Amino acid sequence: MKLRGKTALITGASRGIGYAAAELFLREGAAVAICAASEQSAAVAKESLLKAVPAGRVYAQAADVSQNADCEAFAQNAFKEFGTIDILINNAGITKDTLMLRMKEADFDAVINVNLKGAFLMSKAAVKFMMKGAEGSIVNMSSVVGQTGNAGQVNYAASKAGLIGLTKAMAKEFASRNIRVNAVAPGFVNTDMTNALSEALKAEVLKSIPLKKFAQAADIAKAVLFLACGDAGYITGQILAVNGGLYI
Ligand SMILES: NC(=O)c1ccc[n+]([C@@H]2O[C@H](COP(=O)([O-])OP(=O)(O)OC[C@H]3O[C@@H](n4cnc5c(N)ncnc54)[C@H](O)[C@@H]3O)[C@@H](O)[C@H]2O)c1
Incomplete structure (x- = not known):
């Protein structure tokens, strides 16, 4: 088990990539604190995680990561529950796609x-608790779109490119505390986020992916686990592309 005795916070873990990471982390021995946009989806995810890994330790709550008070409360509650915070996965993300000239300022701000x-x-919020331990690891969920840009997603692409800068700067700031900061940049993954795309668009995208398939959430979770665990102990400030060759 790669995460025995570790505590991991995962945002946006009620479904998709965050949920897959939570399940994998539990199987690898971590205690996992998850948050999601709604109380109900967090509770349902907790129940389902415990069904999948009955011996697992799971804490779940609603928290809107765009709100400082929610982030503080989530980190504090998780620390109270488990006594340490070793790993943070900043996975929560949304899209509000449209061409730039039609994009409302509110949709830019929200994303x-x-x-x-x-x-x-x-x-x-989490680093304060992480610094109490000997080491820590943060993984940010970027996207191939942050590396390449994408028409119809100026807000999303800017947010995901911003995460790459945030990752590199944080890696430099927290290295002296033995906290590593990396990012994963997935290509197209089969989740609710991509289910929203039209079949025609998905078929078009597929043509440009050398491996000729979308990723499963579990494929991304494995990359997150690698960066979060000791196997990546000398890796910080890096962006790990998991995109089927879409952007090389
Ligand atoms: N699906 C893809 O193809 C893909 C590709 C590249 C990157 N990503 C990124 O991976 C991450 C997860 O994507 P997904 O496809 O699993 O998404 P998803 O839509 O399936 O799940 C999103 C999760 O985030 C939570 N969430 C939404 N807004 C939140 C908020 N304000 N505060 C807290 N939680 C919130 C939701 O409750 C849900 O649990 C996102 O950051 C996304 O941008 C996804």
């Missing part, structure tokens, strides 16, 4: 606030 500011706020 930046959840995807980018959320990682800043949550990291600030």
Whole structure:
């Protein structure tokens, strides 16, 4: 088990990539604290995680990562529950896609606030507790779109490119505390987020993926686990692409 005795906070873990990471982390021996946009989805996810890993330790609550008070409360509650925070996965993310000239200022702000500011706020809240331990690891969920850009996603692409800068700067700031900070940049993954795309668009995207398939959430979870655990003990400030060759 790669995470025995560790405590991990995972944001946006009621479904998709966050949920897959939570399940994998539990199987690897971590105690896992999850948050999601709604109380109900967090509770349902907890129940399902405990069904999958009955011996697991799971804490779940609603927390909006764009709100500082929610981030502080989530980190504090998880620390109270488990006594340590070793790992933070800033996974929560949203899209509000449309071409830039049609994009409302509120849709730009909402995506930046959840995807980018959320990682800043949550990291600030968790690092205080992480510094009590000997080491820590933070993994931010970027995207191939943050590396390549994408028409119809200026807000999302900016947030995900911003996470790359945040990751590199945080890696430099926290290295002296033995806290590593890395990011995963997935390509297209089969989750609710991509289910929202039209079949025609998905078929078009598929043509440009050398491995000729979308990733499963579990594929991304494995990369998150690698960066979070001791196997990546000398890796910090890096962006790990998990994109089927879409961007090389
Ligand atoms: N699915 C993809 O193809 C893909 C590709 C690249 C990157 N990503 C990124 O991976 C992450 C997870 O994506 P997914 O496809 O699993 O998404 P999803 O829509 O399936 O799940 C999103 C999760 O985030 C939570 N969430 C939403 N807003 C929140 C908020 N304000 N505060 C806290 N939690 C909130 C939801 O409750 C849910 O648990 C996101 O950051 C996304 O941008 C996804």
